[in-house]
Amino acid sequence: MPKKGEVTVNIRSTTIIAVRRSDQVAVAGDGQVTLGEKIVVKHGATKVRTLSGGEILAGFAGSAADAITLFELFEKKLKDHSNQLVRAAVAMSQAWRSDQYLRKLDALLLVADRQATLVISGSGDIIEPDEGVVAIGSGGPYAMAAGLALLRHSELSAREIAGEALRIASEICVFTNDRISIVELP
16 A cells, blocks of 8 residues: 555556657557446547657556646646757656645656657656667556567567557457557657
8 A cells, every 4th residue: 555645556548659660769559448447438549649749759548637637747848848858757757746736646658759768657757768669558568578579570660560569469458459549750
């Protein structure tokens, strides 16, 4: 049981993956919205988007209302820091962790630009993957494993790897479906 003020994130609601290959970057998400543990209420939600005029890719796992709040805050932090992803992520993490209202938000953000891919959490974590693949959400481990295998053993593009890794995750994770949205850097 978490201590007072401690943030725990137990996401069982989606899968988001980011794939980086050479100069290609893609972020993909499934479309399933699950109410509780048993009811699928929507199949085609969009959980990935571009920010900063298409220069930043972002996806969320967790509560939709919380994620929208976090997207808006992150866009503000990007503007405050001249669209510098890492600086904006640090500012976002600090605000998320220290603000009493924001601390209660239950979501993870996955963001990427041409130089970096980051996972941002409400507990102050900013994680940059060792390799060109990272995934979050309930199907994240499945998508990440599939994405890493495809990155290492195929010539598929970042977009193709992201889509196929999510399709594989959707076959394993009951909180992930195969209605996939993909955004990529131009």
